[in-house]
Amino acid sequence: MSAKSNPTVYNIETEAFSGPLQLLLELIEKEELAITDVSLGAVTGSYLKHFEGGEVSSEHLADFLVVATWLLYLKSRELLPDIKAEEEEGAEGLAGQLRLYQIFMEAAKGIEEGYRMAASVHGRPKAVLPPPPAPVWPEGLVPSSLESAFQGLLNILRPFLALRETSMERVRSVGERMEELRAMIGTRARLAWRDLTAGAKSKMEVVVSFLALLELVKQRAVQTKQARAFQDILIDRL
Template sequence: MYSVHEIKIEKFQGPLDVLLQLIEQEKLDITEISLAQVTDQYLQYIERATELNPDEVADFLVIASKLLLIKSRVLLPMLHLGGEEEEYDLERQLKLYKEFLEASKVINKMWQAGNIMYNRPKPLLLKEHGNFTPPEGVTMEKLKAVWQRVLKQLEPIIKIPQVIVQKAISITEKINDLKKKILATAHLNWYTLMAEAKDKTEVIVSFLALLELVKQRQIIVRQAELFHDINISQVSPSSE
């Protein structure tokens, strides 16, 4: 198992998988963690790295997705992040990731202890030695034809489809974008702001950026009723 890059933020310092464990065990409040800082630190690490391991990047994406899902559920209990199948698929991947993580620890412990070979407790005694007797009429050409059919059936499994990974939206960039728009107009509403969103991911990142600005006391948000539009305004110097 490849080591996960360590991060350093206000409330935590260490590997990202440890941060996930502390949050899942409720030993650390997810709302006090700035995912923007976590993401930006890893992007800086990638830019500085001369050689990048794909497995390490995959580990980061899985853990970061879990953190984003947890924080979104805590901050936005009424927001539907996607269909049940999408949430189940993420949960399934994360469960599988945990199983591999635990297995890697056990294997590493065995390797460090030198227990890499085991003897069979008792020799396997066979009373009779079996011989392979092909049926009548089986020839080399027929075996070759069967083998070719098997290979043809395996082609869809062997050929893994290629997927183009699109550039992730930076929360820091979205925060700066919201700041510029609020400074330019002084007042905004959420529905108008999200009319420019390209996909569901951008809506989620924009909302997290909005919450970060509220936490920093740079903006004020008001909502008349549940599920109604959200009015956004800049914090005036006198109200700070």
């Protein structure tokens, strides 16, 4: 990638080195290039010449200061080999801070790029639906005609909607009818079926009496006899 295609990458032209500034720092750190052979003045001059005639952003200037400060630190160690331990520890702390700053700068670039890409993403616009069609009413429709049509419909349905008023008669239960039959058979040794149903007011009472009789036969309280089909049933007490 050329320096012109990426303004953060610029070449340094000195007698001892020619190439990107970041590469110069890496070579010195790997001891593949002696720091004493590098002129910091030439490095600074080459940097300023690269941006000559144009505005230098604060980001590019901060990148250069990080690298240049690190180069200055390395060169001071070479020129002052008798540096004290405290000063060396302080220099190492400075170097760590410079490296940490460089890491933060790279992370900031990544975050900025992420925001830039997110800003370029657009959601699908909300679909605009056409308005619903207006209702089409039959010609000549007026409120009075609607009322008369509705009234005619009610007249047709009125017979089906009317509820018949009926009185609910109380029907004795099978248990109650069994007690009545026990009392009757207790006073008379034999009864006829017609005697049990003579006073019935409805078919339901006849059915209840028949079920009560079957239950008494089941409990072996009475026995029944019928000479021929369709003749009266005789009920004897056991």
